[in-house]
Every structure is written in structure tokens, then in C-alpha cells.
Amino acid sequence: MIELYKIPGFLGIVFLVLGIMLKRKKKRTPFFILGGLSLGVYSYFIGDMIFITLQVIYTAASVYEFFRIEPQRPWRGVRRQSQ
Numbered sequence: 001m002i003e004l005y006k007i008p009g010f011l012g013i014v015f016l017v018l019g020i021m022l023k024r025k026k027k028r029t030p031f032f033i034l035g036g037l038s039l040g041v042y043s044y045f046i047g048d049m050i051f052i053t054l055q056v057i058y059t060a061a062s063v064y065e066f067f068r069i070e071p072q073r074p075w076r077g078v079r080r081q082s083q
Contacts (some may be wrong), residue, residue, distance in 0.1 A: 005045035012038030025069050032062040 012035045019031030036059035043051035 005042065008038045008045070009042035012036070012040075012042060025065070029062055029066040029069065033059060033066065036062055 015031045015035030015038060019028040019035060022028035022031065036055050040052060040055035040059060043055055
């Protein structure tokens, strides 16, 4: 039987894999945040201080990236041809 503390670890890995599979940064970053939070909860349950510290840093970096990303404009970088 699975112990309940392993569920956040499993969900964290699933969120990270889904985030990796998505192409657009703005859509995949929330999955990275959820994965980091879930793995942080798991590391708290197992009591691993190094893993807790790493997950806090990882989640903070993902949150920073989420708010730093500018929406991509389809016309950015496209030059008009002169007539």
C-alpha cells in the first residue's frame, strides 16, 4: 500500500514532466511551480533539509520566471517589405 506522503512526490514529478512537454514558456511555468511546491511538500514529509532548500530555490526561480516572461507578439521580429 502506498504511504500518503508519497502522493505529493508523485504529483510533483507528473507536473514537472507535463511542464517539460509543453512548448510555450508562459503555459509550462505554472506546471514547474506546482511541481516544485509538490516536491517541496514531499521533501518536508521525508525531512530532507537539502531537498527542501533546493525546492524552495527552484520554486522561487519558477515564480520569478512566470512574472518576468513577456507575452510573445507574433509580429515581433518580422520586418515589413518596402514597396
